[in-house]
Amino acid sequence: MSIRLQDVTYIYMSKTPYEKAAIKKINLEIKQGEFVGIIGHTGSGKSTLVQHLNGLLKPSSGMVHIDGQNIHEKGETARNAKRSVGMVFQYPEHQLFEESVYEDIAFGPRNLGVKEEEIETRVKKALDFVGLDFEKFAKRTPFQLSGGQMRRVAIAGVVALDPKYLVLDEPSAGLDPRGRDEIFGQIMNLHQATGITVVLVSHNMEDVARMANRLIVMNKGEILLDGKPKDIFCNHQAQLKEAGVDVPPLTLLMNQFKQRGLEIDSAVIDIAT
Numbered sequence: 529m530s531i532r533l534q535d536v537t538y539i540y541m542s543k544t545p546y547e548k549a550a551i552k553k554i555n556l557e558i559k560q561g562e563f564v565g566i567i568g569h570t571g572s573g574k575s576t577l578v579q580h581l582n583g584l585l586k587p588s589s590g591m592v593h594i595d596g597q598n599i600h601e602k603g604e605t606a607r608n609a610k611r612s613v614g615m616v617f618q619y620p621e622h623q624l625f626e627e628s629v630y631e632d633i634a635f636g637p638r639n640l641g642v643k644e645e646e647i648e649t650r651v652k653k654a655l656d657f658v659g660l661d662f663e664k665f666a667k668r669t670p671f672q673l674s675g676g677q678m679r680r681v682a683i684a685g686v687v688a689l690d691p692k693y694l695v696l697d698e699p700s701a702g703l704d705p706r707g708r709d710e711i712f713g714q715i716m717n718l719h720q721a722t723g724i725t726v727v728l729v730s731h732n733m734e735d736v737a738r739m740a741n742r743l744i745v746m747n748k749g750e751i752l753l754d755g756k757p758k759d760i761f762c763n764h765q766a767q768l769k770e771a772g773v774d775v776p777p778l779t780l781l782m783n784q785f786k787q788r789g790l791e792i793d794s795a796v797i798d799i800a801t
């Protein structure tokens with residue numbers, strides 16, 4: 529079970545003077561259960577790449593398969609394959625529109641034909657995952673919540689769809705450090721509790737290093753590095769710099785790795801000290 533991209537190229541404004549190949553011949557397989565961080569400088573193609581994972585963008589050339597199904601074929605099977613990917617866009621709270629938190633989260637599952645009894649269970653579970661109390665929040669209007677709370681309601685709306693793969697594009701953008709830590713903690717809990725596959729886009733190495741099992745570094749529309757965060761960080765500092773990725777202080781990252789129980793290369797200690 530996986531999402532597989534084969535030779536995927538995407539060109540914006542094709543055949544105009546402004547045409548731009550945002551991603552070029554990407555080959556990538558994301559396996560069920562992974563926690564993948566996608567990192568890279570602004571404009572490196574991260575958003576364009578992840579919008580191919582649920583068929584929102586159709587490759588200019590190349591193919592996308594989800595669990596073996598070509599998602600750009602016609603028919604129910606391809607539609608269902610696309611639906612197995614939940615997508616949280618940047619600033620997802622801009623898409624809130626219902627008059628209550630409950631209705632907003634219920635909207636997606638209801639649209640998929642989920643029965644009303646199950647919808648309530650899903651809303652409760654989704655709110656629980658994002659750390660919001662059902663009794664306190666379900667009836668409130670989403671527009672009077674704080675920025676961080678609105679963001680969580682929006683994420684809960686995607687979680688309630690019960691996706692197999694969860695893709696989040698910069699889910700912490702614009703939040704203060706506390707809000708950021710909370711959101712990341714909840715994503716990590718969700719991954720650990722349910723085994724859901726997570727693809728997390730960030731331009732912040734520190735955020736992904738503490739969570740992802742695998743890191744993909746994008747540069748100029750291509751995959752520059754793909755491997756374990758620790759290995760990338762220890763052995764590819766020069767390439768990270770070339771890709772314009774902000775690399776946090778070594779000591780800080782070492783702490784993150786330690787917290788996750790990863791041993792630290794003696795090479796890193798050499799650089800850090």
Ligand code: ADP
Pocket residue numbers: 540541548549550568569570571572573574575576577
């Ligand atoms: P990232 O998510 O890493 O910031 P994007 O995928 O948003 O990168 O952008 C990759 C490239 O594609 C950039 O050069 C960007 O300017 C261009 N691009 C992105 N969206 C559009 C669009 N809607 N129209 C034209 N060019 C775009």
